[in-house]
Amino acid sequence: xxxxxxxxxxxxxxxxxxxxxxxxxxxxxxxxxxxxxxxxxxxxxxxxxxxxxxxxxxxxxxxxxxxxxxxxxxxxxxxxxxxxxxxxxxxxxxxxxxxxxxxxxxxxxxxxxxxxxxxxxxxxxxxxxxxxxxxxxxxxxxxxxxxxxxxxxxxxxxxxxxxxxxxxxxxxxxxxxxxxxxxxxxxxxxxxxxxxxxxxxxxxxxxxxxxxxx
Amino acid sequence: xxxxxxxxxxxxxxxxxxxxxxxxxxxxxxxxxxxxxxxxxxxxxxxxxxxxxxxxxxxxxxxxxxxxxxxxxxxxxxxxxxxxxxxxxxxxxxxxxxxxxxxxxxxxxxxxxxxxxxxxxxxxxxxxxxxxxxxxxxxxxxxxxxxxxxxxxxxxxxxxxxxxxxxxxxxxxxxxxxxxxxxxxxxxxxxxxxxxxxxxxxxxxxxxxxxxxxxxxxxxxxxxxxxx
Numbered sequence: 001x002x003x004x005x006x007x008x009x010x011x012x013x014x015x016x017x018x019x020x021x022x023x024x025x026x027x028x029x030x031x032x033x034x035x036x037x038x039x040x041x042x043x044x045x046x047x048x049x050x051x052x053x054x055x056x057x058x059x060x061x062x063x064x065x066x067x068x069x070x071x072x073x074x075x076x077x078x079x080x081x082x083x084x085x086x087x088x089x090x091x092x093x094x095x096x097x098x099x100x101x102x103x104x105x106x107x108x109x110x111x112x113x114x115x116x117x118x119x120x121x122x123x124x125x126x127x128x129x130x131x132x133x134x135x136x137x138x139x140x141x142x143x144x145x146x147x148x149x150x151x152x153x154x155x156x157x158x159x160x161x162x163x164x165x166x167x168x169x170x171x172x173x174x175x176x177x178x179x180x181x182x183x184x185x186x187x188x189x190x191x192x193x194x195x196x197x198x199x200x201x202x203x204x205x206x207x208x209x210x211x212x213x214x
Numbered sequence: 215x216x217x218x219x220x221x222x223x224x225x226x227x228x229x230x231x232x233x234x235x236x237x238x239x240x241x242x243x244x245x246x247x248x249x250x251x252x253x254x255x256x257x258x259x260x261x262x263x264x265x266x267x268x269x270x271x272x273x274x275x276x277x278x279x280x281x282x283x284x285x286x287x288x289x290x291x292x293x294x295x296x297x298x299x300x301x302x303x304x305x306x307x308x309x310x311x312x313x314x315x316x317x318x319x320x321x322x323x324x325x326x327x328x329x330x331x332x333x334x335x336x337x338x339x340x341x342x343x344x345x346x347x348x349x350x351x352x353x354x355x356x357x358x359x360x361x362x363x364x365x366x367x368x369x370x371x372x373x374x375x376x377x378x379x380x381x382x383x384x385x386x387x388x389x390x391x392x393x394x395x396x397x398x399x400x401x402x403x404x405x406x407x408x409x410x411x412x413x414x415x416x417x418x419x420x421x422x423x424x425x426x427x428x429x430x431x432x433x434x435x436x437x438x439x440x441x442x
Contacts, residue, residue, distance in 0.1 A: 144281045148288040149250060174321035174352060176285075186289060193356050193392060194363035196328035199282075199299035200289045203363065206356050 125170045125209045129177075131155060131189075134162025136181045143177030143204075145170055150180050176204040250287045258293030265297075265304050274307045275320050278327075306330045313339045318351070325355035332359050333368035338376055345379035353385040354378075357392045364396065365405035374413045387416065 007015065063071070129141045139155040145168065146152035155164035176195050179187045188194060189205035198204050254262070262283050266276035282303050286296035306327035313336045314326055326339050342351050342358075354375050361371040378387065391412050398408035 142288060144285070147250065148281070148284040150288060173319075174325055174356070193360035196332035196359040196363065198285065198289075199302065199331075200286055200291045200295070202289055204285075206360070208352065208356065 125172065126167050127170045127207070127209065128165060128167045129153075129155065129179075129189075131164045131179050132162055133164060133179075133181055136162075136164070138182055139164040140180045141166055141168065141177055142180055143175055143207075145175050145177070150183070155179075170207070170209050172209050175207045175209065177207060178202065178204050250284050253287050254283070254296065255293045258297050261297045262300055265300055269304055269307065272308060272311075273316070274304070274311060275323070278307060278320075278324055279304055302331065303327060309336060310339065312336075314343050314351075318343070322350065322352050322355065325352055325359065329355050329359050329362075332362040334358060334362065334372050335369065338372035341376045342379055345376065350385075353388045354383075357388040360392055361395060361405070361409060364399060366395075366409050367406065370406055370409060374409055377413065378416060381416065383416065391416070 131139055131141075133139055139157075140150050141153050141155060142148050142150050153166050153168055155166040157164055177189070179189065181187060186202040188203045189207075192205040192207060195204040195206045251259070262279065266279050269276045269279055279300050282300050283296055286299055291299070307323060309330055310323055310326035314322070318326070329339065330336065338358075339355075342354055346354065358371055358375045361374075362368050366374075375388070378391070383391075394412040394415075395405070395408045398411065399405055403411070
């Protein structure tokens with residue numbers, strides 16, 4: 001049975017017309033073939049007009065000596081700027097000596113106040129500063145490890161009351177630090193060694209972070 | 215498809231010329247400092263920069279001077295005072311370098327400079343370095359500065375620490391000494407007496423396993439820092 005016999009007469013008429021090949025004039029055929037051959041020779045996929053196609057085309061750039069020097073100076077300037085940024089960052093962390101830190105050399109202050117605590121067996125120098133100040137409204141730890149910036153490491157009050165803590169990653173080496181209570185009172189760590197007089201009338205404490213203890 | 219038209223050349227000029235003009239002056243060192251540094255007046259800032267430059271030329275760590283500067287700013291010291299303290303710190307670093315040479319770490323140098331500022335004689339630093347040849351002098355220096363800060367005269371503290379290094383004391387011995395002296399001072403002993411007693415108790419490292427006796431720390435006393 002022929003399949004057209006099952007179709008709607010209107011659909012059958014359309015199908016019969018579609019089976020006949022479309023006839024093109026010779027000019028149209030020539031235009032299509034020329035376009036296809038051009039794309040094949042250029043090696044590019046057949047695409048429509050591109051807005052930024054000019055940016056992808058290779059071209060020879062001609063520069064005057066002055067222009068070339070200006071461009072070179074610009075590249076050097078960018079390098080200097082990047083270098084300056086990197087150098088300036090060292091001021092924030094004065095001790096940049098790379099080290100694998102295993103523990104803090106303990107100064108074993110048995111008092112709970114102000115004692116930096118290093119988790120036992122910790123391979124990283126995540127130093128936990130503890131300070132007891134029940135009536136304080138704000139406590140921060142400042143030192144050469146944070147550029148003496150009081151807002152860098154605010155301490156958190158423990159749920160039980162007057163103990164304030166903060167954990168700070170520290171590199172191996174000698175660190176001077178102090179606690180700032182209520183934004184204005186500078187206090188050394190009562191259980192740590194004291195540094196030499198600081199010249200500003202407020203004593204600092206010293207913390208040694210080392211990869212090994214003796 | 216398209217060429218290097220004057221319009222596009224103008225586009226690239228507009229893009230590159232500002233970049234060339236801006237890049238050499240982008241981000242001077244001061245702009246990268248913490249906002250603390252902006253609080254320092256221009257004159258003091260200039261003097262600090264000169265000192266830092268001098269330190270770098272002498273092989274001393276300029277970042278130590280920058281840290282001291284930031285410390286002073288953060289503590290609210292006036293610019294003139296900060297410059298004075300930084301200049302003194304610079305001199306101490308230079309003197310410590312002269313006493314200890316170049317075979318020390320940055321931390322040892324900073325600690326030695328602090329000890330000098332505390333009044334420790336330069337000859338003591340050299341003796342310390344000689345006695346601990348091959349070992350770090352960081353811990354002895356830290357304990358030395360701590361003893362002076364607690365009231366022990368610099369000469370007495372220096373003599374005791376140098377003596378201990380001659381007798382082979384280890385870092386743990388110095389830590390024990392510091393704890394013991396602090397305990398005795400809190401118990402009412404004078405700093406000199408406490409140091410003398412604790413030093414005499416050290417038997418020397420000739421005896422295997424010998425250590426400075428560790429006195430149990432008494433219950434913590436109320437200090438101003440814990441009663442805020």
